[in-house]
Amino acid sequence: MRLSRYFLPVLRETPAEAQIASHRLMLRAGMIKQQQAGIYSWLPLGFRVLKNIERIVHEEQQRAGHIPLLMPTLQPAELWRESGRYDAYGPEMLRIRDRQDRDMLFGPTNEEMITDIFRSHVSSYKDLPLTLYHIQWKFRDEMRPRFGVMRGREFLMKDGYNFDVTKEDALHAYNRHMVSYLRTYERMGLTAIPMRADSGPIGGDDTHEFLVLAETGESEVFYDDRVTNRELGKRDIDYDDRAQVAAVCEEFTQLYARTDETHDSGIWEAEVPEEHRKVGRGIEVGQIFYFGTKYSEPMGATVQTADGATVPVHMGSHGIGVSRLVGAIIEASHDDRGIIWPEGVTPFHxxxxxxxxxxxxxxxxxxxxxxxxxxxxxxxxxxxxxxxxxxxxxxxxxxxxxxxxxxxxxxxxxxxxxxxxxxxxxxxxxxxxxxxxxxxxxxxxx
Amino acid sequence: MRLSRYFLPVLRETPAEAQIASHRLMLRAGMIKQQQAGIYSWLPLGFRVLKNIERIVHEEQQRAGHIPLLMPTLQPAELWRESGRYDAYGPEMLRIRDRQDRDMLFGPTNEEMITDIFRSHVSSYKDLPLTLYHIQWKFRDEMRPRFGVMRGREFLMKDGYNFDVTKEDALHAYNRHMVSYLRTYERMGLTAIPMRADSGPIGGDDTHEFLVLAETGESEVFYDDRVTNRELGKRDIDYDDRAQVAAVCEEFTQLYARTDETHDSGIWEAEVPEEHRKVGRGIEVGQIFYFGTKYSEPMGATVQTADGATVPVHMGSHGIGVSRLVGAIIEASHDDRGIIWPEGVTPFHxxxxxxxxxxxxxxxxxxxxxxxxxxxxxxxxxxxxxxxxxxxxxxxxxxxxxxxxxxxxxxxxxxxxxxxxxxxxxxxxxxxxxxxxxxxxxxxxx
The missing domain is CATH 3.40.50.800 (Anticodon-binding domain)
Incomplete structure (x- = not known):
């Protein structure tokens, strides 16, 4: 691209409204323009980085055997009434009424819709395991959107959903996601640490968040500092090899690393040598969940097993904040003069x-x-x-x-x-x- | 991809609700699932075709020198009040109120927002010519959505906008779009005929629609049948060469081809030899407009010229129905047994x-x-x-x-x-x- 023919509206002054480096730099570098609170246009340079991140996520998901599709941004309220989340979700859900007075919503996540797709088309254990994912714009009506794309209202997210016959199979899917996420972040030049976390409104027993260490992170994190030396590197992963995948997860999660939500000072003091205890802040760039039959049971997503029984499928969901990652990468990689793109995501080589x-x-x-x-x-x-x-x-x-x-x-x-x-x-x-x-x-x- | 590990829920029966071939075949081939009236999930096979079409559109737009960005799905009502279209647009616009009672809308098109981006960042003739485009999900609250993705409510569209100092420059942008669209459709295996059309709510003097001939088309079309033999082929186009680009446009538009909206039976009978007169039906897969200063004037999108004057820029907009094209291609290419994908868009080779x-x-x-x-x-x-x-x-x-x-x-x-x-x-x-x-x-x- 010749700059004389490009659209790169860089700003000389630092915009007053931006409190953190990534927001300031994205505005100054002509990457985004705010259209209203928490809603941005991605100008050409920002769009390039966003597409690079999206491409890496697609490649690593498909390498792990996960299948892309695309669900719409708008969802019917009925699906959320079935799961019981329509009333539970609170004012962050953007509720919409169409010209025929039907209740709709701008999807904040897709557990209900993917379960609906599954139950409409799958009925046999022979079609499992199955992991479907998409990368789509979502909306959460944050009361105080801030930090640019880091806490916007309209945001791009990869969310994936696994369907398995047994808990054991579903836990392999959980592990497979953890490893594919580690590779995804490494390709973007990030060290993202999986930390035991709280499940929040998604529900479920097992969940890890992936956090990028940065002073501007929204979460306080407690970790054994040796965890930052872990690297997946170029090692060959066979995503069907349960033992290998589980061993990688063990390697990356055996050292203590937790957010303030799950921090346990007893374990912290008993198990982490004092010289390795680090308290810092982190930016959440992804989260994986195993939640069993929480959605499949109320929504009737079942399969017939080999011996003829009908059982609800075991599910999990797995998210990567695609638009948020643009900000997170900048938080982790900039200096006084501007952004320093890792080669994996740079808008131009x-x-x-x-x-x-x-x-x-x-x-x-x-x-x-x-x-x-x-x-x-x-x-x-x-x-x-x-x-x-x-x-x-x-x-x-x-x-x-x-x-x-x-x-x-x-x-x-x-x-x-x-x-x-x-x-x-x-x-x-x-x-x-x-x-x-x-x-x-x-x-x-x- | 191994089919045993894929998600391809083909249907044996023909779904009763589908009236046209493309809708029937997309449901039967497991390409889409309706989530509510006029809103679809793109299942894995459909998603692949959609992405192929999107990729071709991106490649041909960038070959013509147009610059991609991405505007959000939701827009503030204020922008549309500035242009006067907020009240004018009618019930097809999906109006939304957020938790702070701000009026928003799900964008049906982006003239206002792109003009806002332009006026925020460009002030000199030196930054022109400039054509910006994006491919984004849009919404039109059709009263009777039908024909599957052909007339859906949430749909994927490429829309582009040119900004030029003079009308002459803007007409070159118009021509450049026409040629790039011709190449785009040809790469998808389609013969799409540019027809003089009516400008509708976008406004403006010059506009052509691109129509694919098909019995199920929504428009009646009148054309000289020699127009269907035109082919761009592999000829080298220099998109900066105004004469060459204009000559291609002349070649593709000199023969009579109009939709019922602009059909003129006087010209038709006087200029088209009787043996070449054809009346048929067509599916609209794109449209280009030149509308001058219709938006730039009320919204204050101006530049300073070389001699210091401040003038509103000349604009046009240019759209391709990306999701609709999936249906249009099937309408043009199928038989009793199913779909016949052109090589350019096939989901698997x-x-x-x-x-x-x-x-x-x-x-x-x-x-x-x-x-x-x-x-x-x-x-x-x-x-x-x-x-x-x-x-x-x-x-x-x-x-x-x-x-x-x-x-x-x-x-x-x-x-x-x-x-x-x-x-x-x-x-x-x-x-x-x-x-x-x-x-x-x-x-x-x-």
Missing amino acids: CGIVNLRQGDAETDAACEALYRDLQGKGLDPLYDDRDARAGEKFATMDLIGLPWRITVGPRGLKEGKVELTSRRTGDSEELTPAQAVERVAGIYAGR | CGIVNLRQGDAETDAACEALYRDLQGKGLDPLYDDRDARAGEKFATMDLIGLPWRITVGPRGLKEGKVELTSRRTGDSEELTPAQAVERVAGIYAGR
Whole structure:
């Protein structure tokens, strides 16, 4: 993309209404525009990051064998009356009446609807196990929306639902989700720690939240600091291998890590060596639940087993806050000058800064770089504006592309351009061809 | 995907409520489930087609230089009061009140909001031309939703908006959209004819609708039948070349083609040779508008020109019915046995039918084909169920994958499998390696 033809409305001033770094930086970098309290437009740069996160979530869900579909944003009230949640849900549920006076709602979550889909089409144990998920816009009418996309009202979420014949099968689904979530967050450059949590209005016995450590997090967290060293890395996971999947879960959850809701100071003091006890704050970026037959029983989602019995299915639900992750990643990765995107989610793979726009040789070198990077399947952002170098650098730093190639007449005289890491600030002089190879190598296999 | 692990709830019976082929077939093929009147869940197979259509729309919009963003589903009423459309829009607009008694609405279209984004961030002619678009769920509270996704209430639509300094520039944007739409539809296997139409509630002088000829279309259309032979094909389009783009538009619109709204029997009889006059029905799958300063003037979307004057920008809007296209494609491409997907949008590239599940050699051959097709970057659907051949064929025919590879012990004895075209029914005996090459060749470059 050529910046001269893009829509990147960066702001010079820090917006007064933004209290936390991610909100400030998303506004300043022209990623979002608030349309009303807690409801945002995703401007082109923000939309790119959102789509990257969505893509990673899709890929990791499907790698784990989960099947995508798409449920509508609006739901009929009847389904929620069946489960008993229509009256229980409270004023966060946006209730709507259509022109024929039917009660509807903007879905805050989809346990009822997915159970309805299941019971309409599945009746035999032979069709299980089954995990269905979707990524869709949801709405919760927060009284005080704040922190930008971190606590918005209209938000994009992945929610998935497993259907299993037995509790044991459902717990494998639970574990499978935990491992796939760990990989999902790692691909986004995040360390998200699974913590034993409280089930809230979803219900159920087993639940873990995934928290990204950040000072601006809404939850107080208590953890053994060795838990932050766990890494899934590139190890091969067979999601059908129950023992392997369970062992990974054990590895990531054996050390103490809990939110204030479930913190137990007795266990904390008895089991965590004092030098490893850490209290901090975390941003919740996902949660998994096993809730058994809580929805399948009242809603009649049953299957026939091999011996002819009719049993309600065991279910769980599993959510990732897709739009919230954009904010969480920024909270975890920024500095005074702006955002620092992890390679996995960056809106463009690298920037090209032309130090002397209009100079024939410099322009030609930039054009060649732009074309060659695209030829490698990369998506560069070329700052071809007629602007001062300082302004171009400030924009690149603000929007946080992890790599920048700087092209100027002085370097070109020696056949060189400069490749700079946004994270470290380190620069290297390279030939244009070397720079292209280097950047292509960084993104190879992603 | 292995069918034994997929969620493909095909129906044996034809649902009584479905009046047209696409609605019937989408229900029977397990593509959608109605959740309430005019609101559907997209089951896994339907979701795949929807995503393919969305991807093609994105690719062709970006090829034309248009920039994606994403506006929210819910909009504040104030914006619509500014343009004067809040009261004018009628009961099809779903009006919502939030917990703080603010008036909101589920967006039926986005002229107001995009104008608000524009005026907040753009003030100079130097930032133009600019075309922004998004693909988002919209809602129109139809009194009588019917025909499945063809006339639903919650529907997925691409809507784009151009901003230009002069009328001349805006008309180039209009033409650019026409050409990019022609390519979009062709990639989906559709012949969509641009017809001079009526502007309706969007307003404006110039507008064309794109119609797919089909007996079940909602519009009566009058056209010179030579218009159906026009094809954009693979010709290279430079979307910045005004003359070239205008010439393509001229080529596709010079012959008479109008909906009943704008039909003029005087011109019809004077200009269309009698043997070429055709009256038929069409499904609207898109529409483009030029409406000048209709929104920019009341909403104050202005730019400063080179000579310092402040002028309202010239705008147009441009829509493609993404979810509706799924139905339109089926209306245009099906037979008694089911859907026939064009290669551009098919949910899976080909099917593999195992005629003797459980036979070691047949299973092994199917597994090898499955792996080899995936190795070519293809996405096959392998029917590995323990079911009769007749049932497997019926399912494949119903869901309409354009190519099927049939594997049985008899063929394998001679080292052969059978490759069958869903469209023609023609079969060929090939070695498995040849079949893989053939299918890969069909999809090469898509």
